[in-house]
Structures are given as C-alpha cells and as structure tokens.
Amino acid sequence: MTKKTIIKSFYFLLFTLFVFSCKKEESVNSENQKPSASEAISQSEPHPDSIKTNPVKESAAPMIQENGFYNAFAIPKDSKKRDSLYAIFSKKYSERERYAILALNRLDSKSKWNSDTLVVPAKIDTTLMAYSPFPLQLDILTDVKKFVIFSYPIQAYAVYSNGTLVKWGPTSMGKKTAQTDRGLMFANWKKKLAISTVKSEWKLPYNFNIHNTHGIGWHQYDLPGYPASHSCLRLLMKDAIWLYSYADTWILNPGGATTKAKGTPVIVFGDYPWGKRKPWRKLLEDPNANNISVEEMNRIIQPHVEKMISEQTNREKVADSIKTAKASEAALKETTSTEN
Template identity: 45%
Template sequence: MKKIIVLLVTVLFLAGCKKEMEKQDSEIDSTTIQQNIETKVDSIAIKRNDSIQLAKKDSVAAVKKTELEKSKKSKKYAVYKGDAFSYWPIKASDSLRKLFYNTFTKEQQYTIAALNRIDTDHIKTRDTLIVPNEFKSTFMDYTPFPRKLDNLAEVPKTVIFSYPIQAYAVYEKGNLVKWGPTNMGKKSAQTPRGLFFTNWKGRKVTSTVDDEWILNWNFNISNSGGVGWHQYALPGYPASHSCLRLLDADAQWLYNWADQWVLADKKTVKVKGNPVIVFGDYKFGSKGVWHQLVEDPTVTTISKSALEAIVEPYLAEIFNQQTIREEYNKSKSGAKPSEDGLKTVKDSIN
C-alpha cells in the first residue's frame, strides 16, 4: 500500500513539473517573440529615422544648390565681394552703373581703370570691373612688380613689360619708381620678346599702317621692327599692331624720362638708349589673369626671384651698352646729347 502511495505522489509531482516547465517555456517563447517583435519594430523605426534624416539632408542640399544657382544668377545684377577686390557688373545693371559713377571719384575711377588694364573711356564698355574694396594711398601700392631688383642695382634706368599681366615697371638702380597698365600686340601681331634699347622718339607720330592713327608720346625701341611705346586706346586686352600702348599720362612720363640713342651718322648707332625687356606669354582667347583678383588677390604678383631670373640673361649686354654710354658722356664733357629723332616721324607699326 505504501508503495502505491509513493508511486502516485511521484507521478503527480512529475506531472506538475512538466506543466511548470511548459508554462516557463511558453513564457520564454512569448518573451522571445515579443522581444523579436520589438527588435523588428525598433529596426523599422531606426530605418525610418535614417530615411527621414537622409531625406532632410537631401532636402537641405537641394535648397543650398538652388540658392547657389540663384546667387550666381543674381551676381549679374549685384556687387560680389572678395577679400581685397569686388566684381562690379556695371554693364548689366543701370542702377549699378549709376552707383559706380556716384560712388567713386575721378581719381578712384582712374585707379580702377588702370587695374582693369583699360583707360577711363572704356569703363562704360566693360561687362564687369574689378574694384578694390579699399583704396590705397598711392597707385604704386597696387604694384604687382617687386619693389627692388638687386641685379639691376647698378643700372640707371630699366623698363620691363610683362605680356601675361599686361603691365610695365620702371626701375632706377634696381628700385621700382613707376608701374602701370599696357595693351600689347594682338595675337596676329604680337610684340616681340627679349632685350631692346630705347632709340628715337617723336611727340606725334603718324602710323604708316593708317594715316589717321596719331601716336602721341611715341618712343621707339626697335627701329627695324617699328616697335615702340606710345599713348593709344586701352580696351583691356592685347590689341595693338606690335607696339606697347600706354595711358596718356604714362606715355608722356616715359617720353621725358627715357634716353634716346646717339647716332654717328644716319645709319650708325654710336650709343644705345636704356634697356627695355619684354617677356612672357598671354593666353589669347581668355580674359586676362587680373580678372581673377577677386578670387586670388596675388594672381598678378611677380616675385623678386622670378623677375631677377628673367633679367639675368640680359645683364651682360645691358652692362656692355651702359659702359659705352658712360664713356661717351665722359668724352662729351657735359655737352648736350644729340637731338636726332626729336622731330615728328612716321612709325612703321602702331
């Protein structure tokens, strides 16, 4: 009897354990399923949040892109400021053109024109002008040329013309004393590069290319080639028939500053004038590099080492001709130099 009771209790106990285990298993399965469901829900939520964030980012990017495009278009009718210079699209906007003339003095307009390699008459013809944000004390403060060249320290007078930046520099014993804009030879009639010397000059020279072209303050640097500097219209790009166009005031200054040659007779040069160096290449078909001053204020700057390297190959001939001139001046004992070439003459090229 006792055995039967013990066996019955054991069976009941085992049955109870089984139910408890099934209940626990059921609860575990239920919890696991719930966790899985929650995980999936969280995952979906995360994905949805990521999508929303990405959508927001895409939306912001699209807005910025649209704003940028609008900004580019609006620059056509508004001043665009850089670090040191600004774009003034005066041709596209009557209001900006009026504002330009009302804002800047005649002297400032002259500076602006020179920085754009034009004369003041061409201001109204330009689509866009490069304008300094602050006007400096003197025009010399805008120079793209180095203030001093050590290898010209013993040379009394030198003129250097740069084709790439369409500008010239005047040095006295290696010290920069003047600079300004120039418009040199167009693509089909480029100004020759290399070393030249000033020779004859003429207050008013009639061009043989066109009798109506009057070249004021003309100073020839290549007699056989008919190349010289003189006053003429500056449209803002190389446009001449090989000569070096200058602003009127600059041409007059150089006319009075440079020395002429001395002739032994009509065909023999006894003493050459001052050295003139023309260097570099212009990227025809593109706007001049000075149009990039808004993005890069140093884009036209020529370093001291770079310009000294350009001058170096010509030094031997420069000093040779300088010695000849010095010996001639000593022999004259203070007599006035020959006035040959001062009369009005006809140049072969303008």
C-alpha cells in the first residue's frame, strides 16, 4: 500500500467517525425534547379553579409559590401531608395571621383545609383593610349614617358610615338552589341565638333578620369557601358579633303588628360565577381582580339612596319621639313619688 493510499484511508475513517457522532448527538437531543409525563399534564387544559404551578413530586414538602402581592399555598390531598402542612402553616403565621388568610379565602378555622390552594398575601394585614375589594370612600353615601352591602360575585360584605368604609369581610351566601334575595332590605329584629326554621338542629349565633317573611338574616355559621347557605348570609363569629352591635333594628308600633320605623339599610347584589373559578383565586394573577369600582357601587346604590335617607330620617324622628315620651314618663313618676 502506498503512502498516498494510507493517508486517504485515514481521512475517510475520521470523516466516518464524525458523521456517526453527529447522528448520535442529534438522536439524544431529539429524545430529550420529548415532553415528560408531568409536562404533558401541565400542557393540558387547566381546571377553571386551578393555578399555574411548577410540576413537583408527590413526596415533595408543601411550599408557598411566590407570585408577588399574593402567593399560592398548595394543600396536598393526603391527610398525613396535610398535617405536616398545618405544622408549617402554624409555625410560619400567627393565629391572627392565619385567621386573616382563611378569611381572604372565605373560610373559617373549621373549614381551613376545604380547598386545594390558599391565596396568601405577601404581607399580612390582620385587619383585612389593605385587601379591601370595596372602595374606601363613597360620596353617594355621605348622608347615610349606616349601610351594609353584600356582594354575591365575590362573597364579601362591606360596612359604610357616612360614606367611609369601616369594615369588610367574607361571607357564604345562598347556594345555587336557595339563593339570597337581591335588592334593598332593612335590618329588622335580632337574637343572640336563633334556631333555623329549615332544621331545628341548626343554631344561628348573633342572628340579625333582614327579610322577615323569607326568614333571611346574617349570622355566624360555617364558611366553607363557596356559597352554601339556605339563603342566609353566613359570617365569621367576630364579624357576626360586630354587626350585631352595629346595625339598628326596626321599631314596631304598639302591639308589634306593624313597623313604625325601619332599621339599617342592606343591599345584596350580583351573581356568583357558579361552576367557574373562585373569584379570589384570580388575585394570584391580578391583586385588583376582585375590586369593585366607585362607578359600579354608585350604579348599584343610586336607585336606593332617596329611600334609605327617607327611612333614616323617619327612624330618627320616631326614636326621638320615643325617647322624649320615656323621659316625660320618668319625670312624671318622679314627681308623683315626691308628692307622695
């Protein structure tokens, strides 16, 4: 074999090895680009109430997914892992902070794991006022001393005094088959412990009736994270106690058969997105997702302002009249007692 032939054979061998190496690398890259099982699942159509999360192994410890103003606290289905999560949750947040987090998710402590994800603020405000979906000021209510409004769409209530927001919180309103009446109503009578007319086993602490003929009222009861009541307006215990003291009752004529003056005005409005993603989950993408604008609130309230002010004025006159009559009666008894 000549020297020239040996050189040609050497270069041919190098070329063959190079081509084989390229094809092998191309094959490996092609296999690596195939989606894994977890990636295939993540690329499928998401459930309307789900959130975007990175795929994690089932055995991975529960963690908070940092998204910005609000974060997602994923809750595993396995009961043992839930216990582990509760320990982490309790260690990370104080009792008041846990209360606030659950309230934002329309949950009470009894129903704390009645969800697969908790929406958690990056900074906890235990008063909840930093997360209010309601406007802080409504000039349209300047002349209305007390006012309560319930939003069906976001399952939340708000309290205004002369147009200033003084409190807001979560609620669980009537389920789809037993929805709460919408529109303007007024606070009627109240009772610290009422018995449900639907089931006598249901005890309703700090019940405040707002629709006497339909038996609708607000009171403390379970908040499971969705509309679940038989038309009443469920509240957390602290909120039920607060509203029990805040709102004014009706004033009845002698004998109690007719109303002499109405109590605090209450409006229930809107509709819940039945079967769709829970509204507060949208906060993970947009911290203003649940906000109700001043314009929308004005549109809801405007048709009822004249009626509310009229009833308020009447109640003040009736209350003053009763107060004057009682004072006169007391003075008369004192005079009679002195003379005797």
